[in-house]
Amino acid sequence: MQESIEQFLKFLADDRDFSENTLAAYNNDLTQFRQFLQGETVSDIEEGLSGDSGSETTGGEVRHSRGKHPQTAETVPSGEPPSDKTIAINGRVLPVGLGSGEDAKTPVDGSNLSQDNLVREWSQVNKDQILGYMNFLKDRKYADSTVARKIAAVKSFFHFLTDKKVIPGDPTAHLDSPRVNKYLPKAISVNDIRRLLEQPLHHSGPEALRDLAMLGLLYSTGMRVTELVTVNMDDVDLENNKVRCAGKGSKARMIPIRADQQIALDAYLNNARPQLVGNNGETALFVNHRGHRLTRQGFWLILKAYADEAGIADITPHTLRHSFAAHMLSEGENLRRVQELLGHASVSTTQIYTQVNASVKRSDPKRTIKIGREEMPINSAEDGDNGLRRRRANQSA
Numbered sequence: 001m002q003e004s005i006e007q008f009l010k011f012l013a014d015d016r017d018f019s020e021n022t023l024a025a026y027n028n029d030l031t032q033f034r035q036f037l038q039g040e041t042v043s044d045i046e047e048g049l050s051g052d053s054g055s056e057t058t059g060g061e062v063r064h065s066r067g068k069h070p071q072t073a074e075t076v077p078s079g080e081p082p083s084d085k086t087i088a089i090n091g092r093v094l095p096v097g098l099g100s101g102e103d104a105k106t107p108v109d110g111s112n113l114s115q116d117n118l119v120r121e122w123s124q125v126n127k128d129q130i131l132g133y134m135n136f137l138k139d140r141k142y143a144d145s146t147v148a149r150k151i152a153a154v155k156s157f158f159h160f161l162t163d164k165k166v167i168p169g170d171p172t173a174h175l176d177s178p179r180v181n182k183y184l185p186k187a188i189s190v191n192d193i194r195r196l197l198e199q200p201l202h203h204s205g206p207e208a209l210r211d212l213a214m215l216g217l218l219y220s221t222g223m224r225v226t227e228l229v230t231v232n233m234d235d236v237d238l239e240n241n242k243v244r245c246a247g248k249g250s251k252a253r254m255i256p257i258r259a260d261q262q263i264a265l266d267a268y269l270n271n272a273r274p275q276l277v278g279n280n281g282e283t284a285l286f287v288n289h290r291g292h293r294l295t296r297q298g299f300w301l302i303l304k305a306y307a308d309e310a311g312i313a314d315i316t317p318h319t320l321r322h323s324f325a326a327h328m329l330s331e332g333e334n335l336r337r338v339q340e341l342l343g344h345a346s347v348s349t350t351q352i353y354t355q356v357n358a359s360v361k362r363s364d365p366k367r368t369i370k371i372g373r374e375e376m377p378i379n380s381a382e383d384g385d386n387g388l389r390r391r392r393a394n395q396s397a
Helices: 002-014 020-037 070-075 127-139 144-163 190-202 206-221 225-229 259-277 296-310 317-331 335-342 347-355 385-396
Strands: 086-089 092-095 242-246 252-256 368-371 374-377
Touching: 002 020, 002 144, 020 127, 020 144, 127 144, 190 206, 190 296, 190 317, 206 225, 206 242, 206 259, 206 296, 206 317, 225 296, 252 335, 296 317, 317 335, 317 347, 335 347
Parallel strands: none
Antiparallel strands: 086 092, 242 252, 368 374
């Protein structure tokens, strides 16, 4: 049965060009479903692997003493899977049992089936067993959105098996999807952003310069954390103040770099990155203390440490993306322009940010950050009434 899951993942990789994160989520959800059907212990490792989903968590606690830099917590990323639990899909190594979004659950006996009713082939699965799996997930306090995601993966998988004539009929054909309450994206306030971006200035060393540039770039561009950590050196064009971002579905976009952010990047590239990388030839823009590409899990630990220092609770890497979008729209930025910057396929996805509380808008004229001896505005060069009028004039032209 696991072989059919791997064939489905190969189909998603080849025909649908799904990202590694999405493939890992499908792999986790379907493997968990199979374990339930076969009476195995249901494993679920979903720590810190959903940097783009908006619900990242980490199983490890970040600890660092005063004056020490929080990057040391990255030495052993708590979200990394055991090396012996992986599968290879077209040269991409995916962890078995890895997905996105929930806190890690303690493995539990997933089956309420007798030995006589255990499933050995996908053709034996019926609607009642899938409903039983839904109840199993709900009993274990999974969020409604997580249950809906897992059932959506099951439905897609059975559509695939039916199309490939692996099974005679689709047991999910008349299965209603779980209802999910819709929540507005969570954006944090201007003051919270300011406090967060100032935290690296309380530390010294190359990692502090890296973090100042990295946090600022993530917020000021609205990139997904996966996009941020995959940026390479040759993706950055400081001469023209742009960065190339490889988005979902291999759709690249160019995002402008603000003038104040260019200063932070210059400081990192000239004074910090060479110390971290040495002569190892690393191509990544942002690297860890060993000089290798920073992982999403590593970034999450760094962000969590700075958020703790700033007294900001319940923050994820995606919170900065939400804040970027909400702040720009609350200032009056054009919806289509924000859609373009975020890399959304549909403008309706971007439109939800117009409903986020206006108290988070960026137009506070006192929003500045000190970089070296220079006091720079966190707002872009066009922020304020004059910039807003210029933008609206350009949009109507």
